[in-house]
Amino acid sequence: MRVLFVLSRVPYPLEKGDKLRAFHLIRELSADHEINLFCLADEKTDPEAERQLKQYCSEIYIHRIPIFTKLFKLFLSIFSKKPFQVEYFYSRKAQRKFDDFVENHLPQHIFCQLIRTAEYAKKYSLIPKTIDYMDAFSIGMERMAKKAKWPLSFIMNEEFLRLKLFEQEVAPYFDHHLIISEQDKECISINESIEVLPNGIDPVFFKDVIIDKTRDVLFTGNMSYRPNVESAKYLVNEIMPLVWQKFPNTKVTLAGANPSPSVLALRSEKVEVTGWIDDISEVYHSAKVFVAPMLINSGLQNKLLEAMACEVPSVTTSLANNALGAKDEVHLLIGDDTESLAKRINTILSDDALGRKLSIAGKNFVLGNYSWRNEAGRLTQIMELTQN
8 A cells, every 4th residue: 555644743763652652554565565754844954854754755845944934824823713723834835746746656545644734635535545643632721721830821711722632623624533541532522433453662772771870850752842842840840859858869860862951950050951862762661760740741651651661660640651551569669749659659669579570560561452454454454445
C-alpha cells in the first residue's frame, strides 16, 4: 500500500511526542508499505533528519512556511472560527504543493497526524484517510487555560472552544480516527468511531546496560513545552523541598531539549538542567527515581514508557497513569498532591528492595503492553478496512 503521511513537523530529531510517534510508525510500516512523507517546517531542516527519514520513505517533501507567515496567519485567525493552531500551520502555497504531491504519487491511503494537518487532505474524498488526533487537545487546552493568568487564560479558553468544535467538524472527512489513550477517547464527543492506538517503545530502551546510578531524581521531556515546564517547576519548587527535608543531598536532573528561561532558572547545586541529550536512555539508566508529576497534560506519557523500559522505579500522578494503565504499588507509585508525591519519592530512595521490585515489574509491564511493531500492525489492519 502507498501511504502518504502528512505531518506538521519534520519527525526528527525525536524531542517531541508527535515526532516520536510519527517516526516510529513510519519506520515500522515501511517494512511492508511504500511510505511517502509530506511535512511542514518553519526553519531549515537538519541534513541528519533527511538522512534518517530516507531510510524509510520513498519520497519526502518538506514545505517550509516562514515563521513570519505563520505569525501573520495567527493574527488573521482572530477573525476565523478555526483553531489558532490549524490556521498557524495552513498556507495556500503549501496546499498547492500538497496537491501536486498527491497527483504525482497517487497515494492509496492518507495518514494525517493531528487535526492541524486535516485541512490539507480533507477534500480528497476518493482516497481513504486516517486522522490521528493523538490526544484530546481540547481538554489539554482547557486544563492549561484554567491554570493560566489573564490574558493568556482568555486566549487558551478560546482555543479550547475552537478545538472542541473542530475535533467534531473534521471527523466526517476521515474514514478512520485514532487516539493514543482510552482516557482521551472519552473526552471527544465522536468517541464511538475512534480507535485507541497507543504509543510503543523503542527497542533501544530495553537493552541491558550497566551504568552507575549517578543521578537521584529525574524528569525528562521537551523543556519548552508548557506542561513539561510547569511539571519541572512543580517538582523543583514544591515537591523537592519536602524530599530534601529527609534527604538533603538528593539532586534533581531535568533532561530534555530546548529548556525555557523558567526551566534554566531552576538550576542550582541541587538541580541539573541538561538541555539536549544525544542518548536519553543513558540518562534514564543512571537515575534512581523517575518522576512525572503531570497535572495538566492528557494522553500517554512517552517519558513514563521510556523510564520504565530502562528499569527506573517511577512515580507519577493518576492523570498520567490513567492513560498508561499501570498498577499502583505494583508497576510504579502514584501520588496526587505535593505531599504524597514527595512521600513516594522518599519511599523509593529509602528502600532499595522496593525500587528493584518496581523496576522489574515496570519493565515487564511495558514490554508486554507497548510495542511499535504491534501498533503498526494494528494500524495496517485499520487502513486495510477501506482499501479496494
